[in-house]
Amino acid sequence: MAITPTEKIWFNGELIPWGDAKIHILTHTLHYGTGVFEGIRAYETDDGPGIFRLTDHMRRLHQSAQIMGMELPYSVAELVQAAKDTVASTGLDACYVRPIAYYGYGEMGLNTIPCSVDVAIACWPWGAYLGDDAATKGVRMKISSWTRHDHNTMPPLSKTTGNYVNSSLAKVEALKAGYDEAIMLNPDGLVSECTGENIFAARRGLLITPPISAGALPGITQDSVMTIARDHGFEIRVDDLSRSDLYVAEEMFVCGTAAEVSAVNSVDHRAIPCPGPMTKTIASKYAKAVRGQIDKYKDWCEHV
Numbered sequence: 394m395a396i397t398p399t400e401k402i403w404f405n406g407e408l409i410p411w412g413d414a415k416i417h418i419l420t421h422t423l424h425y426g427t428g429v430f431e432g433i434r435a436y437e438t439d440d441g442p443g444i445f446r447l448t449d450h451m452r453r454l455h456q457s458a459q460i461m462g463m464e465l466p467y468s469v470a471e472l473v474q475a476a477k478d479t480v481a482s483t484g485l486d487a488c489y490v491r492p493i494a495y496y497g498y499g500e501m502g503l504n505t506i507p508c509s510v511d512v513a514i515a516c517w518p519w520g521a522y523l524g525d526d527a528a529t530k531g532v533r534m535k536i537s538s539w540t541r542h543d544h545n546t547m548p549p550l551s552k553t554t555g556n557y558v559n560s561s562l563a564k565v566e567a568l569k570a571g572y573d574e575a576i577m578l579n580p581d582g583l584v585s586e587c588t589g590e591n592i593f594a595a596r597r598g599l600l601i602t603p604p605i606s607a608g609a610l611p612g613i614t615q616d617s618v619m620t621i622a623r624d625h626g627f628e629i630r631v632d633d634l635s636r637s638d639l640y641v642a643e644e645m646f647v648c649g650t651a652a653e654v655s656a657v658n659s660v661d662h663r664a665i666p667c668p669g670p671m672t673k674t675i676a677s678k679y680a681k682a683v684r685g686q687i688d689k690y691k692d693w694c695e696h697v
């Protein structure tokens with residue numbers, strides 16, 4: 394999806410013109426994939442742009458850095474304010490927000506200890522990640538031939554840039570084979586998540602999503618969806634899912650900041666009822682919650 398430039402990018406504490414946010418070719422993270430990042434959305438609300446669960450995203454950025462042994466030079470509160478300033482500088486009502494912290498220019502080699510840490514936050518308008526029809530018509534999923542890395546290979550709990558080589562291989566494989574998205578199995582053969590989304594499958598009326606131990610990122614959308622679903626009276630369980638569980642699921646959806654709640658209509662050409670009744674309810678409530686239209690969840694929208 395092409396990037397539409399906006400006015401400013403927050404770069405190490407300052408808002409600078411979009412076109413000036415450049416880095417040196419010998420930037421450490423470009424070579425070794427050692428950065429950490431977040432993906433956040435701001436939505437149009439009656440009270441102006443609201444950045445969805447911004448503080449939780451910045452906390453996760455700090456956790457990603459902590460796992461990588463990277464010291465972030467800005468606190469969660471400072472990063473929250475920086476993201477708000479960046480969104481405000483665009484004048485946009487809704488946009489995608491991308492904070493990244495990375496080892497900068499000055500050192501080479503795999504030792505990150507002497508490297509400086511640079512931080513940037515950019516935002517731009519971004520549409521539906523899995524297509525405009527994803528919530529209603531659903532997406533076609535493929536079980537990837539690539540295995541999700543396990544906890545002792547790459548830390549799946551950290552949104553580390555290098556982790557996404559695995560996701561990117563799976564995504565491109567799925568697209569080239571005519572699917573919309575890939576489902577990743579972990580080294581034990583159990584369902585982990587998708588390339589940039591968590592997954593929920595219904596079995597015997599129960600919505601099941603795989604645990605962190607299966608290699609899933611603790612998704613902020615996943616957490617929001619579980620709250621919405623439980624408040625509505627749906628039964629949710631965090632538990633392992635096998636490939637066969639997916640093939641016979643009564644309904645299924647994937648969720649993430651970029652993809653929001655996207656229904657699944659098939660896995661490896663096995664049709665899944667789509668959109669299922671729980672998926673429909675959850676997608677509709679989530680779409681309202683992110684826009685500040687449900688009182689109970691209004692605190693999730695952090696206004697600029």
Ligand SMILES: Cc1ncc(COP(=O)(O)O)c(C=O)c1O
Pocket residue numbers: 432560586587588589590591609610611612613614615648649650651
């Ligand atoms: C691998 C992976 N899983 C799940 C998610 C969903 O997380 P969130 O809902 O916090 O965007 C993402 C997106 O950040 C992701 O990259």
